[in-house]
Amino acid sequence: MTITKIMEALRQPWQLQLVRFTPHMVVVLILAILPAVVPAYVQGTWTKFVIFALFALGYDLIYGHVGLLSLGHAAYFGAGGYTVAALMLHYNMDSLWVGLPLGILAAALVAAIFGFMALRVSGMYFLLVTFALGELLYSVTWNWKWLSTPGMQGISGLPRPDLGIPGFTWNTLSFYYFVLVVFLICFFLVHRIMNSPFGHALRGIRENESRTQSLGYNTWLYKYTAFIITGAFAGVAGVLFVYYNRLISPTHVGVATSFLPMIMVIIGGSGTLLGPVIGAFVIVFVEYFASLFTPERWPLILGAIFVVAIMYARGGINIHLSRLWQRLINRYGSTKV
Amino acid sequence: MSDVSFSVERGERLAIIGPNGAGKTTLFNLINGQMLPTSGKVFFWGQDITHMRAYSRAHLGQARSFQLISLFLNLSVLDNTLITLHGIKRSRFQMLRPTTAYTDLLAKAREILSPIDLWERRDELVRSLSYGEQRRLEIALTVALEPKLLLLDEPSSGLTSAESSEITDSICKLGRDITVLLVAHDMDLVFGIADRIMVLHYGKVVANGTPEEIRADPRVKEIYMGIEENAGNTTAT
Numbered sequence: 001m002t003i004t005k006i007m008e009a010l011r012q013p014w015q016l017q018l019v020r021f022t023p024h025m026v027v028v029l030i031l032a033i034l035p036a037v038v039p040a041y042v043q044g045t046w047t048k049f050v051i052f053a054l055f056a057l058g059y060d061l062i063y064g065h066v067g068l069l070s071l072g073h074a075a076y077f078g079a080g081g082y083t084v085a086a087l088m089l090h091y092n093m094d095s096l097w098v099g100l101p102l103g104i105l106a107a108a109l110v111a112a113i114f115g116f117m118a119l120r121v122s123g124m125y126f127l128l129v130t131f132a133l134g135e136l137l138y139s140v141t142w143n144w145k146w147l148s149t150p151g152m153q154g155i156s157g158l159p160r161p162d163l164g165i166p167g168f169t170w171n172t173l174s175f176y177y178f179v180l181v182v183f184l185i186c187f188f189l190v191h192r193i194m195n196s197p198f199g200h201a202l203r204g205i206r207e208n209e210s211r212t213q214s215l216g217y218n219t220w221l222y223k224y225t226a227f228i229i230t231g232a233f234a235g236v237a238g239v240l241f242v243y244y245n246r247l248i249s250p251t252h253v254g255v256a257t258s259f260l261p262m263i264m265v266i267i268g269g270s271g272t273l274l275g276p277v278i279g280a281f282v283i284v285f286v287e288y289f290a291s292l293f294t295p296e297r298w299p300l301i302l303g304a305i306f307v308v309a310i311m312y313a314r315g316g317i318n319i320h321l322s323r324l325w326q327r328l329i330n331r332y333g334s335t336k337v
Numbered sequence: 338m339s340d341v342s343f344s345v346e347r348g349e350r351l352a353i354i355g356p357n358g359a360g361k362t363t364l365f366n367l368i369n370g371q372m373l374p375t376s377g378k379v380f381f382w383g384q385d386i387t388h389m390r391a392y393s394r395a396h397l398g399q400a401r402s403f404q405l406i407s408l409f410l411n412l413s414v415l416d417n418t419l420i421t422l423h424g425i426k427r428s429r430f431q432m433l434r435p436t437t438a439y440t441d442l443l444a445k446a447r448e449i450l451s452p453i454d455l456w457e458r459r460d461e462l463v464r465s466l467s468y469g470e471q472r473r474l475e476i477a478l479t480v481a482l483e484p485k486l487l488l489l490d491e492p493s494s495g496l497t498s499a500e501s502s503e504i505t506d507s508i509c510k511l512g513r514d515i516t517v518l519l520v521a522h523d524m525d526l527v528f529g530i531a532d533r534i535m536v537l538h539y540g541k542v543v544a545n546g547t548p549e550e551i552r553a554d555p556r557v558k559e560i561y562m563g564i565e566e567n568a569g570n571t572t573a574t
Binding site: 189192193195196197198199200201203204207208210211212213214215216217218219 | 369370371390391392394395396399400401403407408409410411412416419420421423424425428429430431432433434435436437439482
């Protein structure tokens with residue numbers, strides 16, 4: 001939906017507006033209210049879902065908008081996460097106001113270095129280079145003793161962040177709302193970027209790079225900037241994940257984690273705002289239920305979901321949901337005023 | 338291409354013709370920066386732009402339409418227009434302000450789209466327009482940039498003769514501060530617009546002169562006739 005459509009919608013009678021914005025309101029209401037009334041262990045899973053929705057949302061900027069398939073986003077996720085974890089482990093620094101900016105900075109920096117190398121190629125080679133660079137960081141976290149609590153792989157026993165508010169203590173619900181606020185800020189930013197001249201140029205590059213270039217856009221710079229931005233978003237997700245999980249290990253930097261945002265975006269629907277969120281919801285909750293019943297078969301189920309999504313929901317769940325919604329409106333909604 | 342040396346005066350309309358594979362589009366790629374020459378130089382307004390990137394050339398005032406329609410098919414008509422308009426503005430790097438917040442550009446878009454009857458259909462995807470409409474949109478967008486040099490690669494290919502003469506008219510109406518380089522097979526278009534015609538064959542300039550001279554040139558006739566007679570040979574070599 002383009003901004004013009006929204007602007008037009010705003011000029012239309014309120015009944016029409018209500019119909020059109022209902023899906024968004026439903027999503028926001030679910031995110032804001034439902035976790036408050038479910039048991040604490042489900043709240044934890046909700047938190048994880050929102051963190052991964054943020055990860056996928058950032059990832060979609062480079063995949064859905066520029067059309068570049070990256071398989072190394074765990075590197076930026078991990079760079080953010082390991083930065084706050086190392087700050088806590090070595091410097092006892094658990095302030096959010098130091099950890100989050102430094103985590104984002106570290107992730108953006110790694111993305112800037114890796115992106116500089118990876119963007120020399122495109123298509124399948126881009127995927128391979130990002131994958132290889134991601135694995136490079138994976139082996140660094142595996143072998144560099146400084147990045148591990150003595151006696152184990154990874155950093156564990158981490159506290160929740162210090163907000164600097166006197167007398168404030170965390171519980172599962174307040175932490176969820178903290179994550180939700182960060183998510184909503186990022187959601188808003190991605191929304192703005194998507195509709196800006198910059199975001200339009202990215203879509204132009206996906207559609208036809210040589211035309212975009214002959215219109216006066218330095219397409220390499222656009223791709224590079226977009227890559228750093230998605231790295232920064234992955235960094236935010238990584239920082240939140242460490243605060244949530246209280247442990248980070250090399251697995252979180254490896255290809256299994258890189259695969260998650262990719263699959264979420266593909267299942268949910270790329271190039272849209274709600275698609276990655278829906279994809280993250282499906283993956284995180286199916287993983288949650290799968291691990292309750294058959295923990296060791298989770299990858300099998302993940303693979304099956306992927307195949308089903310590719311075969312029956314091409315273009316992502318989001319597209320099918322919005323089509324369904326449109327059909328419901330056409331059938332039951334009297335939009336004549 | 339070898340030994341192609343030519344210059345175009347400001348405001349001139351130069352048509353480049355020649356059989357398929359003569360190097361017309363390659364020449365455009367060299368001028369507009371999609372390809373770099375292995376040797377030789379390209380000058381634009383007295384400036385050496387041989388190694389300049391395509392996007393910088395756009396900022397110097399070159400605008401190009403492509404032989405095969407190269408609009409952004411999965412974006413709306415309005416988005417296509419706005420991307421085109423932002424390209425040579427500083428606002429192209431703006432990340433947080435919606436494209437539609439630039440009311441001056443929206444007004445400009447309306448100015449461009451209304452005459453070709455696309456303003457009412459601005460939210461439709463370009464994919465859903467007819468071929469002729471896409472062509473007209475592409476030409477309108479290229480012209481809207483108010484370039485110093487307009488490069489038109491086969492602007493009328495695939496159009497009906499009525500649509501094609503419409504395009505001829507719109508190019509004729511352009512101000513003389515715009516230089517037009519045109520590649521076309523459509524001779525009505527070429528002779529309707531060009532001040533001067535250059536004939537390319539196998540990457541070489543065969544003839545270069547006014548439409549009357551070209552019409553009378555025996556070598557040009559030979560190329561066009563010869564190709565028809567020895568079609569088998571040309572593809573083999």
